[in-house]
Amino acid sequence: MLEYLKSVKEKSSSGFFKEVYRLVAKVPRGRVATYGQIAALAGRPTAARYVGFALSSSPDGLELPYHRIVNRTGRLAPDPVFGDQSIQRKLLRREGITFLPDGRINMKKHLWK
DNA sequence: CGCGTGACGTCTC
């Protein structure tokens, strides 16, 4: 699995992945986007899972704002991805993003577009 | 064409 992802990012053969990277990079500071949203913009409304996939294999060199991508309910990515969710939360808060009492992101207020 | 793989999404218990 990781192998093919590697080849994908090296060859940039996948238009979908490439599109995902492009879109994610466009997310402005202080805003967040959802997997499903990115997927839809990338032309694959139902391929939300793959968005996360693309991000987890983010190409070296490209500094994508992973932390701005969250799932629909405002939940952050699982701990393993950032080592600890608190890291992602810190990054987001630093950009002015607010959290709800339950630790989820205030989607209404910060959702991209 | 089928199999395996998930940073998803949404619905039950």
Place this chain on the structure above:
DNA sequence: CGAGACGCCACGC
């Protein structure tokens, strides 16, 4: 609120 269960799908083999 936590844990499953499904359905979703691009992409390499």
